[in-house]
Amino acid sequence: MDRFRRASAAALLTAAVLAGAVGGAAASSGVPAPPSGASAEDLATRPALTAQATLTSVGAWQEFRIHGSAQNIRSGTPVALQQKQGKHWVSLPAAMKTSGSNSYSLRVKLGIKGENALRIVGGGAVSPVVRTTVR
Secondary structure, three states, X not given: OXXXXXXXXXXXXXXXXXXXXXXXXXXXXXXXXXXXXXXXXHHHOOOEEOOEEOOOEEOOOOOEEEEEEEEXXXXXXXXXXXXXXXXXXXEEEEEEEOOOOOEEEEEEOOOOOEEEEEEEEEOOEEOOOEEEEEO
């Protein structure tokens, strides 16, 4: 268990260094469910994030990027990377602000071998899960 925690801490620190911003990026664990009777217009104006990894399989500590765009979120809104650890989503201590064109691109290095589930959160939105296998 200590080995897992050390590897997790190393992954968190690496993500923080690569993102260029360290801080308490508190993120919600999910997007609130739409109220019953929500119109299509209400759903169309909800904040949304996309996410895509440049590689689906990497070597340990090999750099790759997670990039995407934000809809119905102000440019300059902080977004953060989360990693699923066990049953919980853990916010990595790294964040960046969306660009003027409402896009983002994070450099990531992971050391936890196996399949890693990652997502981006910010502005009241949660991206779809991105999976990257570390060999």
